[in-house]
Amino acid sequence: KMAAGLGAKVTVLDVNLNRLRYLDEIMPANVHTLMSNPHTIRDAVRRADLVISSVLKRGDKAPCLIDRKLISEMRKGAVIVDVAIDQGGSVETSRPTTHEDPTYVVDGVVHYCVTNMPGAVARTSTYALTNATLPYILLLANLGYEKAIEEQYCLRQSLNMLRGDLVIQEVAKCFQLPWKEI
Structure with missing residues (x-):
């Protein structure tokens, strides 16, 4: 733009x-x-x-x-x-x-x-990241992680590991590791 x-x-x-x-x-x-x-x-x-x-x-x-x-x-x-x-x-x-x-x-x-x-613009990027993630941080703090990932698809999609299990198929394939679907 x-x-x-x-x-x-x-x-x-x-x-x-x-x-x-x-x-x-x-x-x-x-x-x-x-x-x-x-x-x-x-x-x-x-x-x-x-x-x-x-x-x-x-x-x-x-x-x-x-x-x-x-x-x-x-x-x-x-x-x-x-x-x-x-x-x-x-x-x-x-x-x-x-x-x-x-x-x-x-x-x-x-x-x-x-x-x-x-x-390169650490202060600005920190503010941008904070603004983008704060709503999810508050959700996790208020609901706990299990209820929050159950209610918010985007939080579920952001997980790499859950309860010790790898949950991203692409990463598992890349490193030839087992994974679990959530």
Whole structure:
């Protein structure tokens, strides 16, 4: 939204059609939405000056959506920000960097792959996280964890372990461990 407000042509790719429809309704006219697939990714990345890759696969490593060949087809001086670097990265040429040494260049494309990106604005990110989590903390405090996870689907979905059992199938599969459905 900020980039669009500054006049940039913005393309948003997602696999969730409802989310794309919602964005079409609320975003300015210079924001275009597309269903994410290998063809639309390749086309958008080739034309982009800035790519922000923020793919997330709950409980699993981020899938690699941008390979090295596609990086070599990008404009020289283009920038990739791999927000998924904390989950292994979604760009083949990504590697974790730090706030002290945040960028490197591959095939003329600048990569920014800082782990824990919110750490750059620690105070602001702390307030944002507190505002987002406080209602759930109060719910847990008032109801106890068993009743709270029974009543709130999103709390149930946020669990990794329950009573000593792993409850995320993707993590269990990744580490070849048993898991239990809740």
